[in-house]
Amino acid sequence: MKSFLKLVSVFVFIIILTACQSSETTKSNNENGKKTVIEYWHVNAETQGGKTVEELVKEFNAQSDTTKVVAKYNPDMYKGLMQNLQAEVAAGKTPAVVQVGWSFLDYFSNNFNYVSPQEVIDKNYPEDKTFLQDHFLENVMNLAKNSNGKQVGVPYSLSSPVLYINRDLLKKAGLDPNGPKTWEEVKEFSKVIKEKTGKYGFYFQEPADNWATQALLESNGVQMITDGKATFASKEGIEAYQLLADMILKDKSAVHLPWDQGVQSFIDGNVAMAYTTIAQRSNIQDNSKFDVATIKSPAWNGKKVRVPAGGAMLAITAKEENQQKSAWEFMKYLYSVESMAKWTKGTGYVPPRKEVAGAENGLKTYLEENKMMQAAIEQMDEVVPWTSFPGNAGLQAEQTLLDARDEILSGKISVEKGLSSAQDTINNLLK
Structure with a gap:
């Protein structure tokens, strides 16, 4: 037993030592310098943002020193993703980031393990401590809270x-x-x-x-x-x-x-x-x-x-810490003004981040030129939560x-x- 405890202690020491070799958490997620590979599950068919997903993932992978994202499309929208996630968990596996439709917010939080993005931020990215409160309206963030008031994810897609x-x-x-x-x-x-x-x-x-x-x-x-x-x-x-x-x-x-x-x-x-x-x-x-x-x-x-309110939030389902770190790195990239603008242009979703619509590097000119977006923007005051049936x-x-x-x-x-x-x-x- 003592030998086993010594072995565990040595193993833990090695992990801590390795983690400390980089002073910047955004430079390396593991000890050998290889990228952490994570899966991103989404519901965007080619005619509804799938091409934009591919573009954003490709651009992220090209600029990240730590993380490689593999995107996986789930047919049958959010219900299909939940069913596929059930099978994945039953097989002892899990993706790192998933799109969760608003109607499955409570179902997801009641049936799957996840970690709140703010928890990952507080533990690993102190420079992003106020990122969510700085860039999202409170009522928008509340869309991603379950019936118990817990912040499950971050709003990503808003539509009507x-x-x-x-x-x-x-x-x-x-x-x-x-x-x-x-x-x-x-x-x-x-x-x-x-x-x-x-x-x-x-x-x-x-x-x-x-x-x-x-x-x-x-x-x-x-x-x-x-x-x-x-x-x-x-x-x-x-x-x-x-x-x-x-x-x-x-x-x-x-x-x-x-x-x-x-x-x-x-x-x-x-x-x-x-x-x-x-x-x-x-x-x-x-x-x-x-x-x-x-x-x-x-x-x-x-x-x-x-x-x-249609669309979805992004939730972190990664179990391992290095994958959770990579999950937030990827999510932060998706929530940049530039990425949010590309997402809106490629889909028509209303951006959940505050600064995107009026930013020069965001959607200011685009919205002026694309009048078909105006109807959705004008009726945002009439948006109500998508019904999420409680329990299981x-x-x-x-x-x-x-x-x-x-x-x-x-x-x-x-x-x-x-x-x-x-x-x-x-x-x-x-x-």
Whole structure:
């Protein structure tokens, strides 16, 4: 036993001695000078920031003496990443940095080991001690706090749903080229477009989450959760969902397609209006061959618009200290003004860092030249938290709503029965 303790003591001494050989923590993360390799898990497909992820990772790796980042794309958005992370942890492995969607904030913090970025900073980077409080508004940082008030990560992507419009098709149908202002008008516009042009009038985004659905329902006065219970199957919730179902099933003026196909149909000029994230702005703007614009999320007559904050935070899941240090080094690079500006230009996400929008080396000129960003920026006052179902029910609750959506919009079940059944199932999960 004494021999073993001596061996451990020697080993610890060697580690401490090695760590002290460099006076600058940013120069070396290990004793042999080799770069620490870390994985960065993200959900950005090629059409929604994937190319920008590759560019930023490549640039970071080229300038870092200590760290090499390997980016890994996770399909099926944030739900898919959580499922893949479960499998990785079960296999005894973990990435170093992960994107966590706002709807999985509590689920992530309840089910996975992570370290708060500030803890890593305080322990290893004293020069960055006030980095977060200096560069982020308090209400923005609070988006990355769980229900217990703990800072889980740092906001990285902020978005809201906007209505993309094909002004050429609207004009062809004899409609106002500035687009509809309410959901009731969206339905009317969509029907006229189908009748006058033969094209579909509307597409409502259908990814592997219920983000856009929350905007549709909550803008009609619905609360997704009240006092820890799901409450979306109210009269107002059924009314809102019925409008969408009627457009698809009754009027046949809206198209029911997976997300990538729906957005592509809009780009191809086969759909006149598409309700989806501002993060699709770059893809749509660069590839559309018609007069395209964005307008703010529609309201319901006489009611206040509520749009959930889309996007994600970055969280550190690295276990080893050298990987945690590398994780923060990489994150700090991503949160620089220049990197944030590239991220916004490549995606359309609203930057969470304070200085980016007005900085000369940031987005000042870009925002003046790219008017399609304006709708998302103007409705930031209407942004609300993306619903995060409490406890360990997050994945199952999200999937229950997705299953209900598919059954409702394919005509297999009525809106009232579909929403009520989903609400009951989720509330049983939450007990």
